[in-house]
Amino acid sequence: MVDTVGAFCPHGLFELPPSGDGPLNGLTxxxxxxxxxxxxxxGAGNPRWLETHLPAARTAQCIATLLHAGARxxxxxxxxELAYSLNGDNVHYGTPKNTKAPDRVPGGSSSGSAAAVAAGxxxxxxxxxxxxxxxxxxxxxxxxxxxxxxxxxxMDGVVPFMPTFDTVGWFARDAGILSAVGDVLLPSAAGGECxxxxxxxxAADAMSIVDxxxxxxxxxxxxxxxxxxxxxxxxxxxPQGLERWRETYRxxxxxxxxxxxxxxxxxxxxxxxxxxxxxxxxxxxxxxxxAAAAREAQSEIQRHVRDLLGSDGVLCLPxxxxxxxxxQATGDEVEAFRKRVQRLxxxxxxxxxxxxxxxxxxxxxxxxxxxxxxxxxxxxxxxxLAGRLSPEHRLCSLxxxxxxxRWHRA
Numbered sequence: 001m002v003d004t005v006g007a008f009c010p011h012g013l014f015e016l017p018p019s020g021d022g023p024l025n026g027l028t029x030x031x032x033x034x035x036x037x038x039x040x041x042x043g044a045g046n047p048r049w050l051e052t053h054l055p056a057a058r059t060a061q062c063i064a065t066l067l068h069a070g071a072r073x074x075x076x077x078x079x080x081e082l083a084y085s086l087n088g089d090n091v092h093y094g095t096p097k098n099t100k101a102p103d104r105v106p107g108g109s110s111s112g113s114a115a116a117v118a119a120g121x122x123x124x125x126x127x128x129x130x131x132x133x134x135x136x137x138x139x140x141x142x143x144x145x146x147x148x149x150x151x152x153x154x155m156d157g158v159v160p161f162m163p164t165f166d167t168v169g170w171f172a173r174d175a176g177i178l179s180a181v182g183d184v185l186l187p188s189a190a191g192g193e194c195x196x197x198x199x200x201x202x203a204a205d206a207m208s209i210v211d212x213x214x215x216x217x218x219x220x221x222x223x224x225x226x227x228x229x230x231x232x233x234x235x236x237x238x239p240q241g242l243e244r245w246r247e248t249y250r251x252x253x254x255x256x257x258x259x260x261x262x263x264x265x266x267x268x269x270x271x272x273x274x275x276x277x278x279x280x281x282x283x284x285x286x287x288x289x290x291a292a293a294a295r296e297a298q299s300e301i302q303r304h305v306r307d308l309l310g311s312d313g314v315l316c317l318p319x320x321x322x323x324x325x326x327x328q329a330t331g332d333e334v335e336a337f338r339k340r341v342q343r344l345x346x347x348x349x350x351x352x353x354x355x356x357x358x359x360x361x362x363x364x365x366x367x368x369x370x371x372x373x374x375x376x377x378x379x380x381x382x383x384x385l386a387g388r389l390s391p392e393h394r395l396c397s398l399x400x401x402x403x404x405x406r407w408h409r410a
Contacts, residue, residue, distance in 0.1 A: 001028075001074050005097035007116035009033050009043055011050065012076025018067055023180060025070035029170075030116045030125040033076040034083055034109075036060045036157035044159050045079040045109070047092050048268045060157025062126060062168050062185060069184045074122050077112025081276045082261065083128065083161045085109055086136050086338055086345075087325070091273040095327070100142040101366045104324035107137030110169070114141045117171040124172040124181050130162045131253060132345030134169035138357035139369030140324035144178045144386065145171045149377050150352035153185055162256040164298075165249075165349050175387035178356075182383045196385050197374065200229035201308070203237040203317040206344055211322030214368050218318050221361045221370050225316060225389055235308065237315065238301075242343035248297045249346035254283035255291035275331065298350050305351035309375045314385065317344060319357045319369035347373065354379045356386045 003013075012033055018025070033043045036056035043050040059067075067073065078093050080086075088111030089095040096115035098106040106115045110127025114137030117125050127134040129147035138145025146169050153168040160166060168185070172178040202222055210218060226232040238245050258265075258280065265272075265280050272280070309315060321340045325333065348355040353376055357369040372389075374382035 001121060003121065005099060005115050005119045005121070006094050007077050007096040007112040007119065007121060008075045009078050009093050009112065011041070011043055014040070014075060016063075016067060016073040018070045018072050019064070020068035020070060022069035022184070024066060024184060027071045027123040027177065028074045029066060029071050030075050030077045030113055030122045031063060031073060032079050032110050032113050032125070032127045034079050034128050034159045034161075035063060035126060037063065037076070040076075042159055043076075045081040045083070045090055045093070046272070048271050049082070049264070052264070052268055056157065058157065061154045062157070065185055066126075066181070077110075077116055077125060080109035080111060081272060083109040083130065083133060083159075084257065084276050084279050086132050086341055087334055088114075088137060088140070098141050098324060101140065101324055104326055104366065105140065107140035107324060109133040110137050110171070114138060114143060114145065114171050117141070117143050117173055120173070124170050124177050127169050127171060128158060128161070129167050129169045130165040131249065131349055132341060134171065135319050135345060135355055135357050135369075135371060136341060138171055138359070139319035140367065142359045142362075142367030142369075143171050143173050144175060144357060144359060145169060146178065146182070146356040146379070146383060147348065147354060148186070148379050149354045152187065152354075152377055152379060160260050162253045163260070164256055165253055179383040179387055182380055186379050195312075196381055196388075197312050197314040197378070198230040199310075199313040200226055200232040201235045201313055201315050202226075202232070203315055203347070204234045205236045205238055205242055206317035206347070209242065209321055209340055209343060210318050213363055214318070214322040217361050217363055217368060218370060222316055225370070228389060237305070237308070237317075237347060239304075242346070245301060245346045245350060246339065246342045248294050248301065249342065249350055251286055251290055251294035252298055254279070255286040255288075255294075258283035258286065275335075301350045302352060305347065305353065306376060309353075309373070311375055313375065314382070315347070315373040317347065317371050317373065319371040320344065323363055323366040323368050352376065354382050356382050358386050358389055
């Protein structure tokens, strides 16, 4: 395998053969450099981290499970430093190339994994998602990407970042492969035998913050999706406003990120890039009292979203407000867009729910993703639903007239 897009980190150029024979025979996968491989140091996107940590004592359970199912690992991929970004750039190892939009960022923090899949360097790739780190690069790179229900896949052997939000996820170009990986990694209880959801809810408040050029494209995509549901209607998902939800997520996540990483940051953090250093500097200021209040708000949000979805509902929203930012975007532009992104990603994040990016929509050839958020532990059903709504079946036919008023069917 030749890395044509700079997706793999220098210390990640190694392979692991399958350890068993199973449903993933013949498939190749890459792994975000936040997940342990026995005998190798997990770099977490930072050379100093690489220098100051010991080789992993054992391989993460998620990797071992894939190897046992017949897949072959082809390397470790670049992550944003300590996973604290959504942009996909890394001052130490470079920015993986987004083959679907070469003049734009790939999205992070699972940037290398998304770029490798989009470029065809592997069949699927593991990432992690705490605040959008699988969903956003999937949208930017035009591939499938799933963030799983919090706690449904073991985080053993994954560098902790924000434990309340940390999840394992993966990318694929093909909906069948996306689902096949889920059949291996997900417990059977994660929606294994349940029927597909039949209620579609479109988050109107999420739609209200997207870029003007993205809105008509996303609306036409939703019209296509709505045809597959018995019931479809528009809802306001966040009564308190999505900016309030973003602030809740920011407070809880920053408090946890500092608690987990404070000792290492204080000793070795002088080499962090300015945006990452600024985020940790903010995280240091979050008081225990502020975090406790935000956790109470999160509990209320989680109950609200889970009650709304029930057991048969799915929420549709834009994965990101628009296409990926340009590589040359200023720091202020990137940060402003990041805040808008987090208003969207905080929905599933705060509720601890699974979310899958469905590719197939484009603006002048540049990908923009739609997402489906399912109920807790409905991961398998959500992946099967994404397959039924795959580009070859639905989203490729956007020359059709939009279905006026369809969102408001009872």
